Amino acid sequence: MDFWAEQAERLHWDVRWSEVLDWSGAPYAKWFTGGRLNAAHNCVDRHVEAGFGDQVAIHWVGEPGDSRDITYAQLRDEVCRAANALASLGVRAGDRVAIQLPMIPEAIVAMLACARLGAPHSVVFGGFSPSALRSRVEDAEAKVVITADGQFRRGQAVPMKANVDEALAGSAVEKVVVVRRTGEDVPMGERDVWWHELVDGQSTEHFAEAFDSEHPLFILYTSGTTGKPKGILHTTGGYLTQVAYTHQVVFDHRPGEDVYWCTADIGWITGHSYIVYGPLANRATQVVYEGTPNTPHEGRHWEIVQKYGVSIYYTAPTLIRTFMKWGEDIPARYDLSSLRVLGSVGEPINPEAWRWYREHIGAGTAPIVDTWWQTETGAIMIAPPPGSPEFKPGSAQTPVPGISAMVVDDAGKEVAPGESGYLVLDQPWPSMLRGVWGDDARFRETYWSRFTGAYFAGDGARYDADGDIWLLGRVDDVMNVSGHRISTAEVESALVSHPAVAEAAVVGAADPTTGQGIVAFVIPRDAAEVSVQELRDHVAREIGPIAKPRQIMVVPELPKTRSGKIMRRLLRDVAENREIGDVTTLADSGVMAQIAGQKSAT
Numbered sequence: 332m333d334f335w336a337e338q339a340e341r342l343h344w345d346v347r348w349s350e351v352l353d354w355s356g357a358p359y360a361k362w363f364t365g366g367r368l369n370a371a372h373n374c375v376d377r378h379v380e381a382g383f384g385d386q387v388a389i390h391w392v393g394e395p396g397d398s399r400d401i402t403y404a405q406l407r408d409e410v411c412r413a414a415n416a417l418a419s420l421g422v423r424a425g426d427r428v429a430i431q432l433p434m435i436p437e438a439i440v441a442m443l444a445c446a447r448l449g450a451p452h453s454v455v456f457g458g459f460s461p462s463a464l465r466s467r468v469e470d471a472e473a474k475v476v477i478t479a480d481g482q483f484r485r486g487q488a489v490p491m492k493a494n495v496d497e498a499l500a501g502s503a504v505e506k507v508v509v510v511r512r513t514g515e516d517v518p519m520g521e522r523d524v525w526w527h528e529l530v531d532g533q534s535t536e537h538f539a540e541a542f543d544s545e546h547p548l549f550i551l552y553t554s555g556t557t558g559k560p561k562g563i564l565h566t567t568g569g570y571l572t573q574v575a576y577t578h579q580v581v582f583d584h585r586p587g588e589d590v591y592w593c594t595a596d597i598g599w600i601t602g603h604s605y606i607v608y609g610p611l612a613n614r615a616t617q618v619v620y621e622g623t624p625n626t627p628h629e630g631r632h633w634e635i636v637q638k639y640g641v642s643i644y645y646t647a648p649t650l651i652r653t654f655m656k657w658g659e660d661i662p663a664r665y666d667l668s669s670l671r672v673l674g675s676v677g678e679p680i681n682p683e684a685w686r687w688y689r690e691h692i693g694a695g696t697a698p699i700v701d702t703w704w705q706t707e708t709g710a711i712m713i714a715p716p717p718g719s720p721e722f723k724p725g726s727a728q729t730p731v732p733g734i735s736a737m738v739v740d741d742a743g744k745e746v747a748p749g750e751s752g753y754l755v756l757d758q759p760w761p762s763m764l765r766g767v768w769g770d771d772a773r774f775r776e777t778y779w780s781r782f783t784g785a786y787f788a789g790d791g792a793r794y795d796a797d798g799d800i801w802l803l804g805r806v807d808d809v810m811n812v813s814g815h816r817i818s819t820a821e822v823e824s825a826l827v828s829h830p831a832v833a834e835a836a837v838v839g840a841a842d843p844t845t846g847q848g849i850v851a852f853v854i855p856r857d858a859a860e861v862s863v864q865e866l867r868d869h870v871a872r873e874i875g876p877i878a879k880p881r882q883i884m885v886v887p888e889l890p891k892t893r894s895g896k897i898m899r900r901l902l903r904d905v906a907e908n909r910e911i912g913d914v915t916t917l918a919d920s921g922v923m924a925q926i927a928g929q930k931s932a933t
């Protein structure tokens with residue numbers, strides 16, 4: 332425990348904790364009990380007070396080519412104004428604020444303003460549909476929603492406020508604050524208020540109240556094995572301790588020297604922990620880029636690295652594989668010599684992508700830290716140290732100091748080197764989730780019921796002969812598409828909500844670029860004409876474009892066991908063009924032949 336007490340010293344505490352860990356209410360942990368702090372003060376004000384007000388916090392790059400450099404002093408002023416503005420709308424500690432914004436500085440300012448007020452934010456990815464936004468806003472009972480008129484995607488201005496209006500029709504949300512980004516006309520209703528009208532005239536003085544270490548900091552929804560996303564709850568002191576610690580040690584971050592860039596979106600946990608809270612707590616200078624990597628050209632990221640002298644670059648394997656497809660001659664046109672540490676997150680990185688990343692981006696020498704963690708873990712858990720004597724392409728290798736992880740068999744017994752099993756975390760950690768919002772039973776059932784006394788991550792893993800950990804992907808019905816978690820059940824329920832669909836089953840099939848691709852099998856109602864394109868669009872409308880199936884097969888039947896459970900294993904065999912496995916447990920053994928026949932017909 333001395334170890335984590337030492338890490339907590341990275342932060343400013345208004346009141347010191349009395350106990351490092353109280354695990355008596357397991358599986359609900361309390362870290363740094365009795366301690367009080369303000370997360371926004373830790374990420375912003377204290378750096379200004381320490382004399383670093385003129386240091387750039389954010390080099391923001393807009394997709395159309397506009398840019399802004401924001402110093403820590405400017406960031407403090409903006410966060411204070413926004414906090415005063417939210418307070419003027421009646422936002423108080425404990426109230427939830429939903430945020431759906433593009434990657435613009437206001438997104439970070441809004442999150443920090445909420446943190447400053449002790450009002451947990453719930454950020455919803457900008458690509459989520461109105462119905463996905465609505466269910467998240469309703470579940471969290473958000474009082475205020477912050478959004479933008481629109482966002483730039485691939486050179487186009489696409490509407491955002493219109494989606495929010497659709498999502499919030501008839502809802503109890505009191506105020507909608509709208510940032511002007513694309514400048515398009517948006518109807519402003521009675522509860523709508525422009526960000527600039529509300530925020531710009533506010534005072535830059537705002538007292539940052541210290542909150543209890545266990546005060547909720549944010550809720551972030553993630554897909555589980557059912558159709559309903561889970562609101563993962565994170566609290567303040569432990570979370571901030573572990574994100575600051577890992578951001579510093581895993582990336583060997585040096586404030587004032589490094590220029591750091593994490594390419595994630597703030598709609599995901601990576602954006603929360605490694606764009607907002609970790610780097611800012613560590614007084615990083617970072618790049619935040621609004622747009623897509625090939626707008627207006629495929630060298631956009633490398634142009635930005637060259638311009639700002641980025642030294643630490645953290646991205647996802649799916650993007651690396653996309654860069655590979657675009658060709659090594661593209662990064663070769665830029666000076667990437669400033670890069671000294673590269674990171675990867677979101678899914679296992681295949682050795683081929685690892686080698687390409689190191690060779691063509693890291694000049695053949697940069698360490699690559701493959702970081703395993705989850706929305707639930709809040710911060711990096713498994714990663715090789717950047718000074719590692721030996722990197723293993725494709726392995727996240729070892730838990731970071733302070734963290735304990737194990738690979739166990741069905742009975743919860745640790746497996747031997749060379750064997751595979753399930754990844755569990757057998758000791759509590761500071762940034763661990765503090766439950767599923769409003770659903771204690773689901774929290775216990777999902778994470779704590781499979782193995783006694785240990786957190787079950789949902790991932791398969793194995794040890795190699797040296798005892799290093801290799802992640803093998805999800806072992807549940809959660810797909811990983813371009814590093815995004817999507818549940819098969821969510822896509823299935825979107826499909827069956829279409830009038831032409833009687834039944835649907837969805838699997839994740841290996842995909843060379845996105846890791847997994849979504850493959851759906853649908854039984855049409857009344858053998859009616861179903862348009863596959865229409866169904867794909869329907870899923871995009873229901874959940875968001877990221878959930879659009881790569882392929883939809885229209886089939887007469889689905890393979891089910893006698894108890895009616897769909898055998899996804901067999902559907903995966905079809906989707907991945909493998910020989911179909913054991914069918915003896917099927918209720919009707921002829922079904923697979925029918926599906927395979929159907930497939931060859933399409």
Ligand code: PRX
Pocket residue numbers: 553600601675676677678679680701702703704705706707727788789790802803804805811814815816
């Ligand atoms: O399956 C693991 C995979 O992503 C899941 C967590 O997804 P999410 O909560 O959306 O967070 C993603 C960003 C932290 C995990 O259960 N995953 C994440 N990083 C890795 C990984 N799988 C293998 N190697 C990784 N480095």
